[in-house]
Amino acid sequence: MALAALAVAVSSTAQPAPQPRTVASGLVNPWGLAFLPDGRFLVTERPGRLRVVGADGRIGAPVEGLPPIAAGGQGGLLDVVLDSGFAQNRKLYFCFSEPGPGGTNSTALARAVLAPDARRLTQTQVIFSQQPKVASRAHFGCRIAEAPDGRLFLTLGDRFSRSEDAQRLDNHLGKVVRVDKEGKAPPDNPFANRAGALPEIWSYGHRNMQGAAIGPDGQLWTHEHGAQGGDEINIDRAGRNYGWPVITHGVNYGGAPIGAGIQAKEGMEPPLQHWTPSIAPSGMAFLTSDRYGPAWKGSLFVGSLKFGYLDRIELKDGRVVREEKLLEAGRARIRDVRQGPDGLLYVLTDEEDGRLIRLQP
Template sequence: MRILATILFLLAAAAAQAAVRQTEAGPVEVTEVASGLDTPWGLAFLPDGGFLVTERDGRLWHFGADGGRQQVRGVPKVATTGQGGLLDVLVPRDFAQSRQVYLSYAHRQGGGAGTAVGVGRLSRDGRRLAEFRRIFEMAPGSRGGRHFGSRLVEARDGTLFVTIGERGDRPAAQDLGRSQGSILRITRGGAPAPGNPFLGQPGARPEIWSYGHRNPQGAALDGAGQLWAVEHGAQGGDEVNRIRAGANYGWPVISYGRHYSGGKIGEGTAQDGMEQPQHYWDPSIAPSGLAILSGNLLPGWDGDFLIGSLKFDLISRLEQRGGGLVEVERLTWPETERVRDVRQAPDGSVWFLSEGHGAIYRIAPAGR
């Protein structure tokens, strides 16, 4: 009840910004929750009804239960090179006791930069991350400013999934001796998690959970605790994948897209020992952010996947059918300009970050 009351309080100040938008499941209300953000990247809800938002240039913002907003001090120095910077934010389930907040970011490594993860304790007033420490960094680092990946997901057992792009170095995604192009599973302290598929395998990074990824920028658990990820292809071939331990997702050996030059990628669309996507887009939508919905606040959307598009300014809605995923609707509204992240709030509503507008919006049934 406290969370719901807080959300209603936050929305009251922005009521004039609310708009009714049509969907195939009926009308919804889209409300601006916050604005004035500079390249927002990640969003996480706090148990007291507040929330945290990252800006890629290196700022973390705390929006309090009272509607106040303040910049959080104590965040790490980030490498703001190309697509790099301060990226995702994760509030773990035990936050009320631990006060821990996890961040992923581009960390300077010699002449290059790599994806890193760190943790600190949010002060009671929300003004500072105390005792922040880096617990993991990609090894080895890479030059260039592309494909940091960088979504964080807490597994049901409390371990952390971390998505990392191949940093523009395509062969790295097939090299188990490098972190690039992989989804990792680490402990809360940053160590390889027990039960990882390549623990003890000579020459393999023990933190790797799956590999053969290009640039996964969306990840979430479904209701059964299964991890899913969405990743950028090249010119075509954006993918949604069901992530299995030890599985190879094919990049750059197989793909449903082509290089930006028009040239063929790898060896076709399928090969033994490599996973097929549950859905792919051609042409690319440039997907970022993934929410897998539960509950009945939004009728007809329970169990659906909502994925933001940076290229076409929309949210793609997918349904599970016949063991795969089918795109059933594209939510294209004035608010959906460069959708960077999509999350389901504790009250069941859907929030999304518009990088284009520098704003946060909430989707709910009209009057809710």
């Protein structure tokens, strides 16, 4: 793998690689994964279905109570996370492509309560909608992360055709937003008091972020798709401009430069890491358990859609020092990766016969 940002070693650890064990198969383009307290799994399917998967691999009927979804292209029912107080309130959050007038759509964030029988959602409410809505089937972003203070981060794509808007603060395209659990902008958001800026914006200058996680440092980490090359990992800080489409390590499809073809500019954040050629990253999780031994604890895991592997990334002093490719033999598009309550890693494969896989030490 070429990694122009740093001289990074790609190697294997001395310990035996964990073995993939299929928990469930027959999921249709699964996208997001959450863990219910009783040992079952909550899985979204991009065509617009939410499923409960048993520990025995049985896939339940679609959960009722979802809002209308503009499924098609890259859009549909996408990420899902449980509220930090789920054991008491049974609340969850999910994001999806929300239909609008005249064939438009945008990414939206909804809150709901999962009924005790887990067969339906109640009190479903859209608490945030990306503005403006655009006639596009691409670049929805749509990863959710709950911060330690209970605020919610949501990644929002530039919708492909509106990349220049990622540099403007009067819209939500190509942004990370930060809202409370009612969908309101906290008063300490970086642009909450700036005239002409939308108060929900946390950071801007992004392309299409399909990975987000709160790191052991308590900060938001994200990754995003470049165009042809230039996939990025970023530590996403308040008010920062991450450069798209002004600076990028990628080029347009076909090889033409993007903008001025520059990779750095004052006032814009360089990526912590970038992949060229693109791996098409999706899903992102830090391993905090020691289930795989001390060498893996603290590693960052990212799925590759393009090359069909799980990337284990070792970090030291905020820098990437080593990468290891896992699950290469399966060549399956890795859509999501999460650490379960048991401390083990689980991945979803984005296929019409998609699987939920556990990495067994």
